[in-house]
Structure formats: structure tokens, C-alpha cells
Amino acid sequence: MLQPLREIEGGIKLSLNVAGRLGQLRKPPIMESFLRQVYFTGVTAATGVVLRASGLGALIIAVTLDVLDADIDLAVKILLWVVFREIGPLAAAVVVILRTGTAISAEMAMMRVSGQTRALRYLAINLYDYLVVPRVAAVMLATMALTFYIQALAVLGALVLSPFIIDASFMELASRFFELFAPVDLYYSTIKSLLFGFAIAACCCWHGLNPPELSQNAVPKVITRAVTQSAMLVLTINAVFAYIVFGILFFGLVTAKV
Amino acid sequence: MVLTVPRGGVTHVHLPNGQAKAHLVTAVLKARAAAGEELELFGTATAELNAKGRERLRRRVGAVSPVVGLINNLNAWENISLPAAYHGSPPLERVAEIAQEVLQRFGAEPQAFLARLPDDLDRLERKIAAFVRLLVAAPELAVFDALDEGLSRQESAGLSRFETEYRSRQPAGTLLYVDTKET
Numbered sequence: 001m002l003q004p005l006r007e008i009e010g011g012i013k014l015s016l017n018v019a020g021r022l023g024q025l026r027k028p029p030i031m032e033s034f035l036r037q038v039y040f041t042g043v044t045a046a047t048g049v050v051l052r053a054s055g056l057g058a059l060i061i062a063v064t065l066d067v068l069d070a071d072i073d074l075a076v077k078i079l080l081w082v083v084f085r086e087i088g089p090l091a092a093a094v095v096v097i098l099r100t101g102t103a104i105s106a107e108m109a110m111m112r113v114s115g116q117t118r119a120l121r122y123l124a125i126n127l128y129d130y131l132v133v134p135r136v137a138a139v140m141l142a143t144m145a146l147t148f149y150i151q152a153l154a155v156l157g158a159l160v161l162s163p164f165i166i167d168a169s170f171m172e173l174a175s176r177f178f179e180l181f182a183p184v185d186l187y188y189s190t191i192k193s194l195l196f197g198f199a200i201a202a203c204c205c206w207h208g209l210n211p212p213e214l215s216q217n218a219v220p221k222v223i224t225r226a227v228t229q230s231a232m233l234v235l236t237i238n239a240v241f242a243y244i245v246f247g248i249l250f251f252g253l254v255t256a257k258v
Numbered sequence: 259m260v261l262t263v264p265r266g267g268v269t270h271v272h273l274p275n276g277q278a279k280a281h282l283v284t285a286v287l288k289a290r291a292a293a294g295e296e297l298e299l300f301g302t303a304t305a306e307l308n309a310k311g312r313e314r315l316r317r318r319v320g321a322v323s324p325v326v327g328l329i330n331n332l333n334a335w336e337n338i339s340l341p342a343a344y345h346g347s348p349p350l351e352r353v354a355e356i357a358q359e360v361l362q363r364f365g366a367e368p369q370a371f372l373a374r375l376p377d378d379l380d381r382l383e384r385k386i387a388a389f390v391r392l393l394v395a396a397p398e399l400a401v402f403d404a405l406d407e408g409l410s411r412q413e414s415a416g417l418s419r420f421e422t423e424y425r426s427r428q429p430a431g432t433l434l435y436v437d438t439k440e441t
Binding site: 029107110114120129130 | 287288313316317321324325326327328329330331336340341343344345346395
């Protein structure tokens, strides 16, 4: 019963600590750790995302037009609202949880179990500064970058590939897309992806540094908890954002009538 | 048990088991004694210290010990230079000079040695890397924890150079050798 409360308290403390210590990124070893994490999360993950993202956009627009028998206007709206606002950040978050979240939690748990975090303390190196701050900052930045890749490629894929599947030209789709596109779409997904990255990294760091026991057996448990809770956090943040934007701004506090 | 280590001297302590050894080394490195025990470092009773005072004392102590092992995902150079890079002193050029000098004296090729991860180093090489890290920090009290543990007789023979090397850089430094009676 107390465990979830302890986790929430620990997560909040860790988050506040990270926010207050971002200036430590100026120190060379912390900056190096940050850049390594950006490379691992943002660059190496990008390759696999490219093809899937471009296919995803085309699939959505094709399904909307072909199966739902919608017009180009609705198809582009769905491309913008569903792919750009929702699926882009969520897909990036899934990639980050599966690749980076697992790696961070396992690495930290191994360091904790093998006494390497203790060694850092004896060297007067703050664990938050050296281990947590660069990872959280890097994962936030990389999640945002991955979200942009996915959004750009999904939209581009939809605009380029759709004319081969449905009866609509590239120019028709593109001009309609840019008519509908508003900067708020970009702000919305940027803020959301930054929050996703923060939640994933903070959750994985916390679990990595707080294994249930100091033995090798704790490592898989840590990974499972970190991944599950990161996914839950991402879904919660997404639901809150969707409610704020679509619930309050568009429909007031009352649910939409269909 | 009462243990007094004279400043500037070399003291050998044999403890009954590994647990007692780790307990002593940890207390010295943390500058904090367990409940019911007392620890004075450089003439200061650690029980009366606040966090900052304890931190200042800790900076004057270093160890080559499994308690302060190397970080696995950093190569030997990154391990050696990490405390200096983090605290901003000594400059990394000075760290590189120390590493080069010491490694050459131990018969290692610095460039190749420094590029290797701890898992690619043998036990003696890991101790050498930890020792270079200690020399960079230039502690007034150096704790050598079971230096010959896990080493062959031939490898152990070269360990006396640790003391010589430390002494040449810290003439007034204090050396504390800790091991167990079984070793």
C-alpha cells in the first residue's frame, strides 16, 4: 500500500531535483553523458522509425478515404489531428520507452547493485548530477526530435504515397494540409513530447536507482516496473492533454455530442 | 578495538574478515563511524561534523579498494579523469601527464591502456587504473585495501611500486594498508 506512495514521492523529489540542477550540464563529464544519451536515444533510434512513420501516414489517409469513404478534407484533418497531434508523440514515446527506458533502468540498476553508485559518492560526485540530469535532459530533447521525425515523415509519406492508393493528387492533399495546419499543432505536440520524455526518463532513473533488493535478480524487476509505469505515465499525460485541448478549449467542460 | 594511524606514516592493519575490512574502509571513506563507534580523521572527530565538514574531510581521503571500484561503462581514461573533470581540478592536461607517467612506470602502453573498458582490464590493471585515479586526487590519506587480493605472486611483487609512487608525489601523505588475516 505504501509502495505506490513512496514511488510517487520519490518521483516528485527526483523531478524537482533534476529541474533545479539543470545548470550542472555545463560540467564536461555531464555534458558528455548528455550528448551520448542524445545520440543513443535520438540518432540511433531514428533509422528504424523512418520507414514505419512514412508508411503509417499513408496507411491512415488511405484507410480514411477508402474504407470510411471520406473526402480529402476529412482525410487531411485526420492526418493532422490524429497523426500529427496524437500518434506522432505517442509513437516516439513508445520507441523511447522500449529502447531507452529499458536501457537506462537496467544500466542504473546494475550500477546500484554492483556498488558503482557508491563509488561515485565516495568520489564526491553527485548521483543526480552525473546520472540523472544528463539522461532526463537528453531523453526530453531526443523524444522531441523523434516526434518531429515521425510527424514529418508520416505527413510526407501520406502526401507522397496516397496518390498511388486513392484518387487525390499530392498538390491537393498538401495544399489542404497547409491550410489546416496551425502553429498550435506544433506547440501542442512539442510540449507533450517534452513531457513524455521527462516522465519516461525520470521514472526509469528512479526505478534504476531504487531496486527492490541489491542483487542481480532485481534488475529484470526494475526494468519491468520502469517500463510499465513509464507507459502508464505517458498515457495519463496524453489523456490530460487531450482533455485540456479537445475537452475544454473546443467543447467546454461538457462532453461532445455525437 | 582502537586504531591510531600516525600522520605521514605507513600503517598495516589486519582485520579478522572481509566484513570488518569493508566496515573500516567504508567508515574512513564516508568520514562517518557507525553507532557506538568513534572516528577521528586528521584530528577532527567526525561525529561533530556537518555535511559540508564531512565532505571536506572526504576530499582528503582516497582508496584503492573494491569499495571504490571503476565505473563499468567508462573507459580507463574516463574513469581516471572523471573526478577531476567533475570537480574542475586538477586540469585534464595534468591528469593526462600523471596517467602517462605512472602507466609507463608500470610497463603499460598509456594510449592502449586508457582506451580500454574495465571489463577488458585484468585485476592488476584495474588496480593500477584505480591507483592512478587516487594519485590524481592527491589525498593526504591513502587507503590500500587488500591490494594483493586475487593477484598472482608475480603480479603482487610489483605492488610495492604503489607506495613508492604515492610517496614520491605525496611525501607527507599517510598510507593505510588494510587486509584480512586470511589473505
